[in-house]
Amino acid sequence: MTATDPTLTALAQGWCALSLLHGRIEAHIERALQTKHDLSVREYSLLDVLSRQHDGEGGHLQMKQVADAVVLSQSATTRLVTRLEDRGLLARYLCPTDRRGIYTNVSEAGLELLEEARPTNDTALREALDEAAKSPELAPLVRVVESASVSA
Secondary structure, three states: OOOOOHHHHHHHHHHHHHHHHHHHHHHHHHHHHHHHHOOOHHHHHHHHHHHOOOOOOOOOOOHHHHHHHHOOOHHHHHHHHHHHHHOOOEEEEEOOOOOOOEEEEEOHHHHHHHHHHHHHHHHHHHHHHHHHOOOOOOHHHHHHHHHHHHHO
């Protein structure tokens, strides 16, 4: 393959379109969450991921799993957890079977905020996808996102 290979160019164009779609969606959701709930997209995602933990086998996530789920480094995830803990939205505690492990749970205040913010997130996502669908280069990607959510 060379830099002028049409396949590579198409691949690069596809990646640019996907990146553009992601950026537009994230920016739209960010504005809505910040305005209505004083939450960033990352904060919302972290609360959402942690709210889905359970007490059963493998129910509590390790920090690396949380970091992977919110697409941040472990250190950035730790800083994010600290910020939300300082706001009273999360609480950390020691693992009862391994004193080296630390778990993080969403507090009642965090669960309430998450429930208030969920419709805002969903509405902003729908609005961003509808807007992107008007663009010829983004419309096929929007259809893929929509079809993936139906079958998931």
